[in-house]
Amino acid sequence: MAEATGFEPVRACAQPIFEIGALVHSATPPHLLYYNGSMRLKHLFPILGYFFLLGLGVGHRFASPQEIVAKESWELFSTIPPGEATQGSVLGAVSVLQAGECVLPVEGKMILAHVNKTCALPANYVPAGLTKISSIPTTGTEYLRGDTLNYLNQLYGAAKTSGFNLSVVSAYRSYATQAATFNYWVGQSGYAAALMGSARPGHSEHQLGTVVDLGLIGNSDFANFTASPAAGWIAKNASRFGFTVSYQPGKESITGYISEPWHIRYVGTELATKLYQQKLTLEEYLTRE
Numbered sequence: 586m587a588e589a590t591g592f593e594p595v596r597a598c599a600q601p602i603f604e605i606g607a608l609v610h611s612a613t614p615p616h617l618l619y620y621n622g623s624m625r626l627k628h629l630f631p632i633l634g635y636f637f638l639l640g641l642g643v644g645h646r647f648a649s650p651q652e653i654v655a656k657e658s659w660e661l662f663s664t665i666p667p668g669e670a671t672q673g674s675v676l677g678a679v680s681v682l683q684a685g686e687c688v689l690p691v692e693g694k695m696i697l698a699h700v701n702k703t704c705a706l707p708a709n710y711v712p713a714g715l716t717k718i719s720s721i722p723t724t725g726t727e728y729l730r731g732d733t734l735n736y737l738n739q740l741y742g743a744a745k746t747s748g749f750n751l752s753v754v755s756a757y758r759s760y761a762t763q764a765a766t767f768n769y770w771v772g773q774s775g776y777a778a779a780l781m782g783s784a785r786p787g788h789s790e791h792q793l794g795t796v797v798d799l800g801l802i803g804n805s806d807f808a809n810f811t812a813s814p815a816a817g818w819i820a821k822n823a824s825r826f827g828f829t830v831s832y833q834p835g836k837e838s839i840t841g842y843i844s845e846p847w848h849i850r851y852v853g854t855e856l857a858t859k860l861y862q863q864k865l866t867l868e869e870y871l872t873r874e
């Protein structure tokens with residue numbers, strides 16, 4: 586359903602591009618399209634203008650509408666009529682949801698906020714207490730909620746004792762950062778594939794500030810992490826420090842995501858242990874409650 590509705594704006598988004606192209610073409614006197622040998626100089630101007638636009642790179646858009654879709658896929662998330670939505674207007678909106686989706690209320694510490702493919706955080710939600718991660722190697726400047734960072738430090742230390750040198754590849758991501766991240770993956774692999782491995786803005790647990798993507802030091806490639814014994818160690822031990830692996834193997838149809846053994850979310854040791862023992866994802870737990 587999400588894919589079906591999601592694809593509609595893509596076509597709608599691309600449509601004005603073609604209309605612009607059509608306008609340029611229609612500015613060309615019809616008889617020039619069937620040159621009969623009596624062309625006047627004034628008739629050349631529309632053609633010269635067209636090639637001038639091509640030189641500016643505008644014509645590239647006419648020739649490659651697919652690339653526009655990726656770059657302007659903000660409109661995929663918008664309820665604003667296609668063509669009126671812009672990056673700014675989408676970012677400024679509290680709700681940019683598709684039909685049937687909801688915006689989560691901001692209540693308490695949001696530890697168990699049910700962020701998934703259907704329910705989104707408000708665009709302007711920024712968790713309190715974001716703290717720069719300095720105690721663990723990161724691949725960039727990363728932030729996490731201070732209260733969660735304490736537990737991540739403990740997990741990091743225990744992993745190191747067990748011989749696993751972990752790093753943080755990604756932690757808190759703002760709504761805007763997630764939009765850019767998702768758009769990147771749409772550009773790389775298309776909308777449908779991006780949906781399986783990345784969240785639309787507002788729908789990412791990373792916006793909570795209690796989630797990290799782990800990697801191996803010096804190697805932030807997720808495939809390498811998945812193939813390493815570290816992934817197995819995390820699956821088995823993360824709950825001891827209050828973390829749950831959100832997207833587990835065999836649960837793809839429930840979570841909507843491919844298995845991501847690197848993506849862990851803090852939910853507290855009590856619940857994390859319960860989830861681990863009962864082989865449940867947080868998604869299943871929150872749906873049951």
Ligand SMILES: [Zn+2]
Binds near residue numbers: 791796798847848849
């Ligand atoms: Zn993640």
